[in-house]
Amino acid sequence: ALYQSWVLDDCRNILACLEDLPSLRPPIDHLCELLPRLQARYYSIASSSKYKTKTGRLHNGVATNWLKNKVVDNGHKSTVPMYIRKSQFRLPFKSTNPVIMVGPGTGIAPFVGFIQERGWLKEQGKEVGETLMFFGCRHKEEDFIYQEELEEAEKGEVLSKLHVAFSRDQEQKVYVQHLLRKNKEDIWRLVHTNNAHIYICGDAKNMAKDVQAAFCEIAEELGGLPRTQATDYIKKLMTKGRYSQDVWS
Numbered sequence: 001a002l003y004q005s006w007v008l009d010d011c012r013n014i015l016a017c018l019e020d021l022p023s024l025r026p027p028i029d030h031l032c033e034l035l036p037r038l039q040a041r042y043y044s045i046a047s048s049s050k051y052k053t054k055t056g057r058l059h060n061g062v063a064t065n066w067l068k069n070k071v072v073d074n075g076h077k078s079t080v081p082m083y084i085r086k087s088q089f090r091l092p093f094k095s096t097n098p099v100i101m102v103g104p105g106t107g108i109a110p111f112v113g114f115i116q117e118r119g120w121l122k123e124q125g126k127e128v129g130e131t132l133m134f135f136g137c138r139h140k141e142e143d144f145i146y147q148e149e150l151e152e153a154e155k156g157e158v159l160s161k162l163h164v165a166f167s168r169d170q171e172q173k174v175y176v177q178h179l180l181r182k183n184k185e186d187i188w189r190l191v192h193t194n195n196a197h198i199y200i201c202g203d204a205k206n207m208a209k210d211v212q213a214a215f216c217e218i219a220e221e222l223g224g225l226p227r228t229q230a231t232d233y234i235k236k237l238m239t240k241g242r243y244s245q246d247v248w249s
Contacts, residue, residue: 011053020055038062048116088244089199095121098129098196100187102211104136104165104176107202108146110246114199115149119158130190131158136165136176161186176207177214187215188222197242204247215243 006012014035018024052058070078091099091114099118101111111133122128133150137143144164153159163183165174180187190196198215200208212234220230237243 010055011057011059012055013059016055016057048113048120050120051113051116087246088241089201089246091117092197094129095126096129098131098190098194100132100134100190100196100198101201102134102176102180102199103201104134104207105143105202106145107200107207107247108135110201111199112146112149115153115158119153119156122158128158129194129196130160132161132163132186132190133159134163134165134176134179136167136174136179138166138168140164140166140169175210177210180211180214181217184218184222188218191215191237191242192219192223195242198237198244200243200245200247202247204245204249208245208247 007017012020014031049058049060067080070080089110095118099114101114103109103111115131115133118128118131133153135150137145144166150159150162154162163176163179165176165179167173167175191198200211202208215234216227216230219225219233220227223230223233225233234243
Protein backbone atom coordinates (compact mmCIF):
# COMPACT_ATOMS: atom_id res chain seq x y z
CA ALA A 1 0.00 0.00 0.00
CA LEU A 2 2.84 2.40 0.81
CA TYR A 3 4.59 1.61 -2.48
CA GLN A 4 1.32 2.23 -4.33
CA SER A 5 0.69 5.60 -2.68
CA TRP A 6 4.24 6.92 -2.27
CA VAL A 7 5.83 5.69 -5.50
CA LEU A 8 3.14 4.88 -8.06
CA ASP A 9 0.39 7.38 -7.18
CA ASP A 10 2.88 10.22 -6.57
CA CYS A 11 4.81 9.35 -9.77
CA ARG A 12 8.20 9.13 -8.06
CA ASN A 13 10.99 7.77 -10.22
CA ILE A 14 14.36 6.65 -8.83
CA LEU A 15 15.77 10.19 -8.86
CA ALA A 16 12.73 11.55 -6.98
CA CYS A 17 13.05 8.79 -4.37
CA LEU A 18 16.72 9.68 -3.79
CA GLU A 19 15.85 13.38 -3.54
CA ASP A 20 13.06 12.80 -1.02
CA LEU A 21 15.07 10.31 1.03
CA PRO A 22 18.45 12.05 1.53
CA SER A 23 19.57 9.39 3.99
CA LEU A 24 19.40 6.83 1.17
CA ARG A 25 22.86 6.82 -0.41
CA PRO A 26 23.45 3.73 -2.55
CA PRO A 27 26.92 3.42 -4.16
CA ILE A 28 26.73 4.84 -7.67
CA ASP A 29 28.27 1.72 -9.23
CA HIS A 30 25.62 -0.48 -7.59
CA LEU A 31 22.88 1.88 -8.75
CA CYS A 32 24.14 1.83 -12.34
CA GLU A 33 24.24 -1.97 -12.31
CA LEU A 34 20.59 -2.14 -11.25
CA LEU A 35 19.25 0.47 -13.69
CA PRO A 36 18.01 -1.07 -16.97
CA ARG A 37 19.14 0.26 -20.33
CA LEU A 38 16.73 2.94 -21.58
CA GLN A 39 14.62 1.47 -24.36
CA ALA A 40 13.91 3.36 -27.57
CA ARG A 41 10.36 4.68 -27.71
CA TYR A 42 8.46 7.06 -29.98
CA TYR A 43 6.35 8.60 -27.24
CA SER A 44 5.93 8.41 -23.49
CA ILE A 45 3.00 7.48 -21.33
CA ALA A 46 1.73 10.54 -19.41
CA SER A 47 4.22 12.79 -21.17
CA SER A 48 2.56 16.20 -21.07
CA SER A 49 5.26 18.74 -20.26
CA LYS A 50 2.66 20.96 -18.57
CA TYR A 51 1.47 18.37 -16.06
CA LYS A 52 2.88 18.40 -12.50
CA THR A 53 2.87 15.29 -10.30
CA LYS A 54 1.41 15.28 -6.79
CA THR A 55 4.88 16.15 -5.47
CA GLY A 56 5.02 19.23 -7.71
CA ARG A 57 7.51 17.79 -10.19
CA LEU A 58 7.59 18.25 -13.95
CA HIS A 59 8.72 15.22 -15.95
CA ASN A 60 10.85 16.59 -18.78
CA GLY A 61 11.36 14.65 -21.99
CA VAL A 62 14.38 12.35 -21.86
CA ALA A 63 15.84 13.16 -25.29
CA THR A 64 14.78 16.81 -25.54
CA ASN A 65 16.04 17.65 -22.06
CA TRP A 66 19.36 15.94 -22.80
CA LEU A 67 19.71 17.85 -26.08
CA LYS A 68 18.95 21.14 -24.31
CA ASN A 69 21.98 20.65 -22.11
CA LYS A 70 24.38 19.86 -24.99
CA VAL A 71 25.75 23.40 -24.95
CA VAL A 72 28.72 24.30 -27.17
CA ASP A 73 31.77 24.57 -24.88
CA ASN A 74 34.89 26.55 -25.84
CA GLY A 75 34.03 26.40 -29.49
CA HIS A 76 33.78 22.59 -29.57
CA LYS A 77 30.57 21.41 -31.14
CA SER A 78 28.76 18.42 -29.71
CA THR A 79 28.00 15.57 -32.10
CA VAL A 80 24.68 13.82 -31.68
CA PRO A 81 23.75 10.74 -33.76
CA MET A 82 20.06 10.92 -34.62
CA TYR A 83 17.34 10.33 -37.17
CA ILE A 84 14.01 12.09 -37.65
CA ARG A 85 10.74 10.19 -37.63
CA LYS A 86 7.91 12.19 -39.12
CA SER A 87 4.74 12.22 -37.09
CA GLN A 88 1.47 14.12 -37.00
CA PHE A 89 0.58 12.60 -33.66
CA ARG A 90 0.10 15.80 -31.69
CA LEU A 91 -2.88 17.72 -30.41
CA PRO A 92 -4.44 20.30 -32.76
CA PHE A 93 -3.04 23.83 -32.57
CA LYS A 94 -6.47 25.21 -31.68
CA SER A 95 -7.63 23.92 -28.31
CA THR A 96 -11.24 24.47 -29.40
CA ASN A 97 -10.97 21.67 -31.98
CA PRO A 98 -12.71 18.51 -30.76
CA VAL A 99 -10.53 15.43 -30.34
CA ILE A 100 -11.54 11.79 -30.87
CA MET A 101 -9.03 9.29 -29.47
CA VAL A 102 -9.19 5.56 -30.18
CA GLY A 103 -6.65 3.52 -28.24
CA PRO A 104 -7.49 0.02 -27.04
CA GLY A 105 -5.04 -1.81 -24.78
CA THR A 106 -1.55 -0.31 -24.73
CA GLY A 107 -2.69 1.97 -27.55
CA ILE A 108 -3.83 4.31 -24.80
CA ALA A 109 -0.17 5.24 -24.16
CA PRO A 110 0.02 8.64 -25.91
CA PHE A 111 -3.51 9.63 -24.93
CA VAL A 112 -2.72 9.88 -21.23
CA GLY A 113 -0.51 12.84 -22.08
CA PHE A 114 -3.16 14.25 -24.44
CA ILE A 115 -5.75 14.15 -21.65
CA GLN A 116 -3.36 15.79 -19.18
CA GLU A 117 -2.63 18.54 -21.71
CA ARG A 118 -6.33 19.24 -22.29
CA GLY A 119 -6.85 19.29 -18.52
CA TRP A 120 -4.03 21.80 -18.07
CA LEU A 121 -5.51 24.03 -20.79
CA LYS A 122 -8.88 24.01 -18.99
CA GLU A 123 -7.13 24.97 -15.74
CA GLN A 124 -5.60 27.96 -17.55
CA GLY A 125 -9.10 29.12 -18.48
CA LYS A 126 -8.75 28.17 -22.15
CA GLU A 127 -11.76 27.01 -24.12
CA VAL A 128 -11.31 23.34 -24.94
CA GLY A 129 -13.30 21.42 -27.51
CA GLU A 130 -15.06 18.12 -26.88
CA THR A 131 -12.65 15.31 -26.00
CA LEU A 132 -13.77 11.71 -26.58
CA MET A 133 -11.84 8.60 -25.57
CA PHE A 134 -12.58 5.13 -26.97
CA PHE A 135 -10.71 2.47 -25.01
CA GLY A 136 -10.98 -1.28 -25.14
CA CYS A 137 -9.63 -4.33 -23.33
CA ARG A 138 -10.64 -7.93 -22.66
CA HIS A 139 -11.81 -7.82 -19.05
CA LYS A 140 -12.71 -4.81 -16.91
CA GLU A 141 -11.36 -6.38 -13.72
CA GLU A 142 -8.06 -7.48 -15.29
CA ASP A 143 -7.07 -5.19 -18.16
CA PHE A 144 -8.63 -1.77 -17.59
CA ILE A 145 -5.34 0.13 -17.35
CA TYR A 146 -5.53 3.78 -16.23
CA GLN A 147 -9.11 3.20 -15.10
CA GLU A 148 -8.93 5.66 -12.19
CA GLU A 149 -7.23 8.35 -14.28
CA LEU A 150 -9.70 8.03 -17.13
CA GLU A 151 -12.76 8.02 -14.89
CA GLU A 152 -11.40 11.01 -12.95
CA ALA A 153 -10.84 12.88 -16.23
CA GLU A 154 -14.43 12.22 -17.23
CA LYS A 155 -15.70 13.25 -13.80
CA GLY A 156 -13.71 16.49 -14.04
CA GLU A 157 -15.08 17.09 -17.57
CA VAL A 158 -11.63 16.95 -19.14
CA LEU A 159 -12.99 13.99 -21.07
CA SER A 160 -16.38 14.83 -22.50
CA LYS A 161 -17.15 11.13 -22.74
CA LEU A 162 -15.28 7.91 -21.99
CA HIS A 163 -16.39 4.93 -24.09
CA VAL A 164 -15.06 1.53 -23.03
CA ALA A 165 -15.44 -1.88 -24.69
CA PHE A 166 -14.75 -5.00 -22.63
CA SER A 167 -14.55 -7.61 -25.35
CA ARG A 168 -14.68 -10.75 -23.19
CA ASP A 169 -17.04 -9.68 -20.39
CA GLN A 170 -20.14 -10.80 -22.29
CA GLU A 171 -21.05 -13.56 -24.70
CA GLN A 172 -20.78 -11.37 -27.79
CA LYS A 173 -17.44 -9.64 -28.30
CA VAL A 174 -17.52 -5.84 -28.32
CA TYR A 175 -14.65 -3.76 -29.72
CA VAL A 176 -13.95 -0.03 -30.10
CA GLN A 177 -15.24 -0.02 -33.69
CA HIS A 178 -18.63 -1.18 -32.39
CA LEU A 179 -18.72 1.77 -29.98
CA LEU A 180 -17.87 4.15 -32.82
CA ARG A 181 -20.85 2.89 -34.81
CA LYS A 182 -23.05 3.07 -31.74
CA ASN A 183 -22.16 6.76 -31.32
CA LYS A 184 -22.17 7.55 -35.04
CA GLU A 185 -24.31 10.70 -34.76
CA ASP A 186 -21.92 12.35 -32.31
CA ILE A 187 -18.91 11.19 -34.32
CA TRP A 188 -20.23 12.60 -37.59
CA ARG A 189 -21.23 15.89 -35.98
CA LEU A 190 -17.78 16.38 -34.49
CA VAL A 191 -15.88 15.35 -37.62
CA HIS A 192 -18.00 16.87 -40.37
CA THR A 193 -19.33 20.00 -38.65
CA ASN A 194 -16.92 20.80 -35.82
CA ASN A 195 -13.58 20.03 -37.47
CA ALA A 196 -12.61 17.26 -35.04
CA HIS A 197 -9.19 15.59 -35.13
CA ILE A 198 -9.07 11.78 -34.98
CA TYR A 199 -6.23 9.79 -33.43
CA ILE A 200 -5.80 6.00 -33.66
CA CYS A 201 -3.16 4.12 -31.70
CA GLY A 202 -2.57 0.39 -31.29
CA ASP A 203 -2.78 -2.76 -33.38
CA ALA A 204 -2.36 -2.22 -37.13
CA LYS A 205 -3.28 -5.72 -38.27
CA ASN A 206 -6.95 -5.69 -37.28
CA MET A 207 -7.99 -2.80 -35.03
CA ALA A 208 -6.78 0.11 -37.17
CA LYS A 209 -8.38 -1.34 -40.32
CA ASP A 210 -11.66 -2.07 -38.56
CA VAL A 211 -11.76 1.40 -37.01
CA GLN A 212 -11.10 3.06 -40.37
CA ALA A 213 -13.86 0.95 -41.90
CA ALA A 214 -16.22 2.12 -39.14
CA PHE A 215 -15.43 5.78 -39.89
CA CYS A 216 -16.03 5.12 -43.61
CA GLU A 217 -19.39 3.52 -42.82
CA ILE A 218 -20.38 6.53 -40.71
CA ALA A 219 -19.46 8.91 -43.54
CA GLU A 220 -21.37 6.73 -45.98
CA GLU A 221 -24.52 6.47 -43.86
CA LEU A 222 -24.79 9.92 -42.27
CA GLY A 223 -23.02 11.86 -45.00
CA GLY A 224 -25.06 10.20 -47.75
CA LEU A 225 -21.88 9.33 -49.63
CA PRO A 226 -21.24 6.36 -51.91
CA ARG A 227 -18.64 3.94 -50.52
CA THR A 228 -15.85 5.24 -52.79
CA GLN A 229 -16.52 8.87 -51.80
CA ALA A 230 -16.73 7.93 -48.12
CA THR A 231 -13.33 6.27 -48.41
CA ASP A 232 -11.94 9.38 -50.14
CA TYR A 233 -13.45 11.55 -47.39
CA ILE A 234 -11.40 9.71 -44.74
CA LYS A 235 -8.29 9.86 -46.92
CA LYS A 236 -8.69 13.63 -47.22
CA LEU A 237 -8.85 13.86 -43.43
CA MET A 238 -5.53 12.00 -43.35
CA THR A 239 -4.01 14.39 -45.89
CA LYS A 240 -5.16 17.38 -43.84
CA GLY A 241 -3.63 15.92 -40.67
CA ARG A 242 -7.03 15.35 -39.07
CA TYR A 243 -6.84 11.54 -39.07
CA SER A 244 -3.57 10.40 -37.52
CA GLN A 245 -2.43 6.86 -36.81
CA ASP A 246 0.39 5.46 -34.72
CA VAL A 247 -0.02 1.74 -35.15
CA TRP A 248 2.11 -1.38 -35.11
CA SER A 249 1.76 -5.00 -36.20
